[in-house]
Amino acid sequence: MAVNKWIKSVVGSAVIGSFLLAGTSAYAASASVFVNGQAQYDTITVEGRTLVKLRSLTDPKWLVFAYDSKTRIVMVHTKDNSKTVQLREGEKTATVNGEKVEIDAAVVNKNGLTYVPLRFISESLGASVHYNAQEKRVIVRTPARQAQYETLMRGDLTEARGIALGLMRLKGKAPATVPGEGYHYNYYTFPEGEALRFTMNYAGYSEAYYEVNEDGLAILKWQLDNVAEREWGTKPNFTSYVYFLDEFMGGVxxxxxxxxxxxxxxxxxxxxxxxxxxxxxxKGEKRTDARP
Structure with missing residues (x-):
């Protein structure tokens, strides 16, 4: 019974498991953008400003969206109605709680989707934002995903591990692995007491080692492709570790x-x-890698 309770709780956390400089536009044209851990490949750049899909901020516990096709007005309000925002396609102003607010780029409608400037998201909607200048990476998180990030970085060990496994994994310059045939299990390990480093073994065809960075993204550090018989990066050395073997084809x-x-x-x-x-x-394991 206890195991089944943990299964439902942690699977939910993992599935949920996947981020802006407001004061300047210098980053806009060159920075990669992640919203709730997901890379935004279809951003729009207008007059040096980066615009992202308003819908990428979907958070059932935070925002409610509506669109009036006749007036071309997008209406957004928080669940507690503390903030109400109206945006009109092509305009550089928005109405926030009844007050007109200037925005740094006109709202764009593309393929039926509304795109808004990054600065507006942080200043008017209250999203959690961060700009990683070294990596030229913009990080945006809705409230629920910010709470999940806090758990990932310094919360309960088991929950953090479930979240880590559900993160978007960035492979960087590593070569693509050659797929095998008949995948039937996944095997993943964590150093004892840790959640921010882990390995994944895909049915023996390939193995990968990831480290979670300060932006909450899983970065590939080592990869072994047994099909192509090639290795990339630096293999980790876990002195002691916990393992989880999911033989999903057999349900074991x-x-x-x-x-x-x-x-x-x-x-x-x-x-x-x-x-x-x-x-x-x-049982008895305590987290040792929590970050302040």
Whole structure:
């Protein structure tokens, strides 16, 4: 019964598991944009300003959207009605709680979707924003995803691991792996006490090691392609680690811990219809990688 309770709770966290400089436009044309952990490949640049889809900010607990096709007005309000915003296509002003507000680029409608400037998102809608100048990366998070980010970086170990496995994974310059045939299991490991570093093994065809950075993105650091027989990056060395084996084709899930001497202690094995990206609590384990 306890295992089933954790399955439902952590799978939900993992599935949920996937971010702006407001004061200047210098970043606008060159920075990559991530909203709720997802890369925005269809941003629009207007007069040096980056515009993102308003719908990319969808958060059931935060914003409600409506569109009047006759007036071409988009209406947005927070769930608690503390903020009400109206935007009209082609205009550089918005109405926020009944007051006219200047925005730094005109609202654009493209393929039926409304695009708004990044600055407006931070100043008027209250999204959590961050600009990583070194990586030229804009990070936007809605309230629910900001709370999830807090858990990922310094919250409950088991929940953080579930979130980490659901993150968008960036491969950078690593070569694409050659697919195998008949994928039937995923095997993932975390160093003992940690959530921000992990490995993924895809049915033995390929292995990958990721580190979660300060932006809450999983960055590939090492990759082994057993099909193409090639390796990229630096392989990690976990002195002791916990593992989770999801044999999804057979509906079997196994988890355990390997100590510093290499001894494998299986902690559980059970049948479950859906266990993708599942992690379970390890009795007595305490988190050691929480970031302030």
């Amino acid at each position: 899930f196994t988890y355990g811990i390997v100590d510093k001497q290499g001894k494998d202690t299986q902690l559980g094995r059970f049948h479950q219809d859906s266990t993708h990206n599942l992690v379970l609590p390890i």
